[in-house]
Amino acid sequence: MPIPMAAKGMADIPFAGIRKVFEKAARLEKKGQQVIHFEIGRPDFDTPAHIKAACVAALDEGMVHYTPNLGIPALREALAESIQQHKGIRYDPEVEIMATAGGQEAMYISLQAFLNPGDEVLVPDPGYTQFYSCVKLAGGVPVALPLLTHENFAPDLSAARELLTDRTRALIVNSPHNPTGAVLTVEQLEEICRFAAEKDLVIFSDEAYDRMIYEDDKFFSPAACKDMKNQTVIWGSLSKTYSMTGWRVGYIAAPKDLIAAAIKVQQNVILSICSFAQAGAVAALKGDQACVTRMVDEFDRRRRTILQGIENTPGLTCPAAPKGAFYVFAKHDVPGMNASELADHLLEKGGVAVVPGTSFGTRGEGYLRISYAISSENCREGMERIAYAMSLLSR
Ligand SMILES: Cc1ncc(COP(=O)(O)O)c(C=O)c1O
The missing domain is CATH 3.40.640.10 (Type I PLP-dependent aspartate aminotransferase-like (Major domain))
Known part of the structure; x- marks a missing residue:
């Protein structure tokens, strides 16, 4: 009988949901699919x-x-x-x-x-x-x-x-x-x-x-x-x-x-x-804080791209305008599909990685988190891919 190596309490500590999405995306990339990473919560800029x-x-x-x-x-x-x-x-x-x-x-x-x-x-x-x-x-x-x-x-x-x-x-x-x-x-x-x-x-x-x-x-x-x-x-x-x-x-x-x-x-x-x-x-x-202003201005442009993309996508809405950080929490209404299933669908059919809202608690059900810490170009393309993958679903 092997000696248990993890304390009992560790079973209650969740493995970060974002890592799970990232790993699924990495598996697809290994097979040659190009993925847009809306799941990553870190700025893409170099340190000034x-x-x-x-x-x-x-x-x-x-x-x-x-x-x-x-x-x-x-x-x-x-x-x-x-x-x-x-x-x-x-x-x-x-x-x-x-x-x-x-x-x-x-x-x-x-x-x-x-x-x-x-x-x-x-x-x-x-x-x-x-x-x-x-x-x-x-x-x-x-x-x-x-x-x-x-x-x-x-x-x-x-x-x-x-x-x-x-x-x-x-x-x-x-x-x-x-x-x-x-x-x-x-x-x-x-x-x-x-x-x-x-x-x-x-x-x-x-x-x-x-x-x-x-x-x-x-x-x-x-x-x-x-x-x-x-x-x-x-x-x-x-x-x-x-x-x-x-x-x-x-x-x-x-x-x-x-x-x-x-x-x-x-x-x-x-x-x-x-x-x-x-x-x-x-x-x-x-030091000079102009670097912060530059990055925040760029994030703001990306935020607008994502919000516009959501507006153009039937089945997605944004109940409260996001005014900070670099996340949009988009509500979806796809009957018969939960947030995790929809995130899987967007990854498989659209090549876009997003995090299901349930990774942030049970009340995140019905939502997807889109992080815009990636280039403007990828933000635009990612939203087009989401719109395409959403159009494949019957509502
Ligand atoms: C709300 C919140 N708090 C804290 C952190 C931790 O960030 P760091 O340890 O890099 O300061 C994060 C990272 O994503 C976060 O989203």
């Missing part, structure tokens, strides 16, 4: 040259050793300045900011540092799958919180009230939102904050897409709401803003008690994040 140069210079200067567990002071100071400028909140770089290996590690270690066994956390459904997994890995209980489709995918606070128990300690907010691209308004965030304040809940705010906002929408952090800084934990990231996904640089901005606990987790995970990536991150935050 001045950021790479700062990293190379750091390597040349011998910056190859461990750094402080919290990250180098220059990075924490640059993060504090950037947060102040873009979110209007003042954090002390000495004790309230910690550099992490991407927003993903920020999420993992802050939940490890915060949760007691059995503590419940309200997680958006649909939402980024790792919210669920990281709560579980920290011994907590994720509780699916429905979003209001026709209200900008804001959390349903009446449902939240019903879901509260004496074990509920926190709520996860993610604006701009993956997978819907929704950006919550200031009023919606203020309402969430009032709810959290009334119920003594900590808000974990995933702000990975904070700079990727289109049209006249504005980013707003719950930590900027009156009296909320002390009960909010920000998960930030440089991955998407500067096209630095492989560099693995993100941060936690939080009350100092949380940071003091998180540092103990960091000491047992990776000690400190990559030294020379931190030098690049400082250049990203302090």
